Amino acid sequence: MNFEQILKEKELKITPQRLVVFEAIYTLKTHPTAEEIIVFIKERHPNISVATVYKVLDVFVEKGIVRKVKTENEVMRYDAFMEHHHHLFCADSNRIEDYQNEELDTLLRDFFDSKKIKGFKIKDFQLHITGTFKNK
Amino acid sequence: MNFEQILKEKELKITPQRLVVFEAIYTLKTHPTAEEIIVFIKERHPNISVATVYKVLDVFVEKGIVRKVKTENEVMRYDAFMEHHHHLFCADSNRIEDYQNEELDTLLRDFFDSKKIKGFKIKDFQLHITGTFKNK
DNA sequence: TTATGTAAAGATAATAATTCTCGTTTAGAA
DNA sequence: TTCTAAACGAGAATTATTATCTTTACATAA
Incomplete structure (x- = not known):
């Protein structure tokens, strides 16, 4: 699916600026x-x-086209990968990588299905994994 | 364990200001x-x-006396509860609550023990659970 | 007691990311 | 082609946070 279609679906006007911003986030992975x-x-x-x-960027976040990534110290960062996923945070640098694991998601979903949190209705969850990258 | 002892352990001087800041975070839960x-x-x-x-606050964070919590839109927030725990984020307000579950931690630890992430050494993980609070 | 060194605190200026304002332009429907 | 709401541009304003510089508190040594 191309980006112009995404904008149309979200009832947003197709402008060069929007295309360019999306291209940037998408290219900078x-x-x-x-x-x-x-x-x-x-x-x-x-x-x-x-x-x-x-x-x-605000419009994209609001419409669910990109996602904000929260980090502990820094400024806000953006992620164009919108499928459900988790993040690996480097403890020593600003590096962040996506982490996706179907098995983990199932595990967590099953856990919360059986073990409700009282007074709270879960919509979504995201795991912040801190550690160190071995390579690069 | 009282707070003066914590400061001593961390080799920080005991000052009225530090006591007062800690008291504030601790009282404002x-x-x-x-x-x-x-x-x-x-x-x-x-x-x-x-x-x-x-x-x-910076010194406390650096020495592991309090923790920073970053939310999507807002400024930095602080948490004096330093045991391993997760967070419940309200999707509709700024409310954040701690969530601790030994079973969940074991589940995740076991998962990552058997299923290593290649090129990454895990130090810690924290689950961000988004949803809605039913009460209050 | 007095001097000295050092960590911490205070006041305020500076910085930097983000938001706001408002006039102008543009996309896309009619 | 025209019209209008939506979007854009430029720069000012805001605001959380950090930096700088001075003062204070307190421990240790002369």
Whole structure:
């Protein structure tokens, strides 16, 4: 499915700026910060406004096109990979990687199905795994 | 164990400001923001400096006395409960609650013991559970 | 007692990410 | 082609946080 269709589905106008912001997050697979996205874009399209990038990002998050990734110390980072997944956080650097494991999801879903949290209705869960990357 | 002992163990000087900041986080069981902590403290001790509160919080985080909790939209929040635990995030408000479940931890530990993540050494994990609180 | 060193606190300026404002432009429907 | 709400651009404003610099508290040594 291409990105223009996604915008249409969400009843958002197709604008060059939106295409460009999405392209940036999608190309930078590193869970980029807003600033990294802006730098990437500015190289190709110097006329896009910083405020526009922020606004586009907000709209994307609101409509579920990209996701915000919370980290402990840093600024907000963005992730265009919208399937249910978890994150690996490097304890020594800013590196973040996606982690997807169907078996883990089943395990957790089964756990919470049998073991309800009283007074709380679960919508979603996401595991933050901290550790160190061996390579690179 | 009282708080003065904790400071001693961490080789930190016992100061009134540190006691007061810890008391604030501990009393406000709501994962308060720095600002909420500052407001709480200012009522009782109007002379403490904002910068001092931030510095004390940083030291606490660095020494593992409190923990930072980052949420999607907001500013940093703090948690004085340092045992391994997870968080329940309300999808509709800023409410955050701690969630601790020994069985869940065992389940996850066992899972990752048998199912290593290649190229990654796990130090810790924390589950972010999003949903809605039924009561209050 | 007095001097000295050092960690911590206080006040305020600086920084930086993000948001706001408001005038202008544009996408897409009619 | 025209119209209008939606989106964009530029820069100011905001706000949480950090940095800087001075002062204070307190321990140790002369």
